[in-house]
Amino acid sequence: MAFCRYHLDFSFAYTLSDLKADMKNSISNSNENLSSRKYILVFISLLLLTVLTVALSYLKHTLMLTIIIAFTIALFKGGLIVRYFMRLINEKPVIFWLLFLTFIFLFAILFLTFFEQQNQVNTNVLPFT
Amino acid sequence: MNGSSPTETINYIVDENPQTGLYDSKLGIWLFLASEVMLFGALFSAYILLRTGSFSWPSQHDLMNVPIGTVNTMVLISSSITMIMSWISLKRNQFGRYRLYLGLTIILGFLFLVFKTYEYVDHINHHLYPSTNVFLGMYYTMTGLHALHVIGGIVVLSYMWGPGSRMWLTNPKRLTNRIETVGLYWHFVDIIWIFLLPTLYLI
16 A cells, blocks of 8 residues: 555556666756757867967967967866866866865975975076986 | 675765765766876976976977877867767667767777877987987876876777677666766866877977
8 A cells, every 4th residue: 555655656567678768768867958069069169279279379479478378278178178078067066175175286286396496496406407 | 783785885886875966986087087187287297397497498399290289189179079979879878879979989099199109200210209308208208198098098988889888788877877987087188188288389
């Protein structure tokens, strides 16, 4: 009788093949928008940005401006991949916390070594040859 | 002793773990990618350190084959779109398309390695060895490590295309999750190359 209550009705005709079909349907019934068009637009944007990065590098800029342009575009491209292909926007908070911690340590690696090296240059330690 | 078997602790490979909201394999691959960020981050840091500390630095733009580097970037970006399409195909229950897109991803991965090998051979023919200067040492180290990641990715993708794809008959959701986690790794390898291109070829 318990199996016949509202929302708990259980049919013995529910075969293994039905279970398998339900399992497959559950894969595609997520809330995510799986439009191929969106991903193809991102793909075309990435290709165009790559061409833009390379084209701009042939123009005669100062080194600092070249670095700023190249890495701004690279960051934007990386953001597109993380946002759309890796679908970070749909992820749970634990992933954001994980990445937050990772990038804190990454910036520590990047900048602490850089500042230490600048300090050594200022104190006349011979640079690399 | 609560009477549970050891395998009960790793049950969340298909469904989400209530503690994290993710299936465990996905959390695992993100943790792995975090460690990879630190690995490549250390190399990028070493590059900055060596470049800013050097008296002279070769013109990378002239030394490197920029057209091949650009084509290789496009190849990897193309492999990222085929990777995501293979996952979408599984979500749509289109197993044939999944194998088609995954096969294309593997071919594009190989194509990347072919171009990279051509570049290495060309450098060596011009007597540009890792020991020639600091830049080339960094170039071979960073691109070599990246190429190893591409090779590792191809090995896993090939397994998922071949024997691993049989899981579709027994546990389709688990196969879909596996392709999602492999895809996360493959997109990460793509992102690393997107930063290697300006660092080693353009500035």
